[in-house]
Amino acid sequence: MSTYVVSDIHGEYDAFMEILDKIHFSDQDILYVMGDVLDRGPHPIKALQEMMRHPNIIPLIGNHEYMGLTCLRFLMKESRRIVFRSLT
Numbered sequence: 305m306s307t308y309v310v311s312d313i314h315g316e317y318d319a320f321m322e323i324l325d326k327i328h329f330s331d332q333d334i335l336y337v338m339g340d341v342l343d344r345g346p347h348p349i350k351a352l353q354e355m356m357r358h359p360n361i362i363p364l365i366g367n368h369e370y371m372g373l374t375c376l377r378f379l380m381k382e383s384r385r386i387v388f389r390s391l392t
Contacts, residue, residue, distance in 0.1 A: 339366020
């Protein structure tokens, strides 16, 4: 069993998968992802989905995730306001 730490994946799913392969990541290992999975790269959601498939991958929120959550809250509020206005 090994413990690994990585950060700043920034949507680079293929590079993330290469790292897992290179360290021979297994179900007995633990990987801490120190934030910044989102933003910049082409496949941030795919990287998050891969992490969700592994209970032994522990992602922590970084400033890019915080920014994404802040934007999501705003977008949800704004979309409800627009839908409500169109119904009246």
